[in-house]
């Protein structure tokens with residue numbers, strides 16, 4: 001029975017994943033910035049078999065309360081062995097190009113807040129020599145594109161941070177999982193026209209996340225075919241890439 005903290009628990013992908021943890025009888029501690037939405041998620045998870053569900057309202061960028069979040073999760077569940085970080089914002093690229101403040105706020109949410117919490121979690125799990133850290137990054141972090149490089153740069157920072165963290169925590173046998181979804185039909189992508197085989201449902205991503213945790217994977221592209229799409233994208237020479245409308 002796992003003791004799982006989810007930050008960004010109101011996200012569609014996180015909710016779908018929380019349901020899977022609940023169905024396995026795990027303890028859950030869900031955190032996010034809207035107390036009302038967290039309560040809705042709590043009620044949903046509670047009837048799906050979770051051993052317990054605790055709630056903590058926090059803005060992910062409120063770094064001063066990150067230790068308190070971890071302490072509360074440990075108190076509520078009698079320990080903590082799995083952390084899933086799921087929150088994020090899809091940047092308005094054009095708005096970020098016109099506003100330094102806007103770009104930095106999004107980088108704070110998508111990268112700096114994540115890295116801040118990861119630093120605390122890593123030290124706790126390293127000292128115990130066990131645990132699973134899973135973070136939702138994105139395929140967007142694999143290569144900068146003109147249409148979304150502010151979001152992509154933040155996700156790329158998270159991906160690279162996790163790579164180093166995994167390298168450090170391997171000796172302590174702590175799993176560090178980087179989750180790279182492609183296009184997922186969630187509120188985050190509500191403004192983007194959808195359809196076609198590249199779009200996945202949050203439930204599909206959740207199934208992939210749980211499987212990757214249980215198989216002790218390091219990096220997972222979800223769905224799997226994004227690994228090959230991104231391999232091709234990364235291989236395109238820069239002199240060609242900069243002329244593409246991607």
Ligand SMILES: NC(=O)c1ccc[n+]([C@@H]2O[C@H](COP(=O)([O-])OP(=O)(O)OC[C@H]3O[C@@H](n4cnc5c(N)ncnc54)[C@H](OP(=O)(O)O)[C@@H]3O)[C@@H](O)[C@H]2O)c1
Pocket residue numbers: 008009010011012013014032033034037058059060061086087088089090109136137138139180181182183184185186187188189
């Ligand atoms: N959808 C995709 O196509 C896609 C693709 C690749 C990666 N991802 C990543 O998957 C993760 C989950 O996104 P999703 O697709 O499930 O979208 P979503 O349903 O829109 O969820 C985004 C979540 O982030 C939370 N959030 C934003 N800023 C926050 C902050 N400062 N503090 C706390 N929570 C904050 C939101 O909270 P509120 O409920 O309070 O707004 C919301 O719950 C994100 O990291 C996203 O970047 C998504």
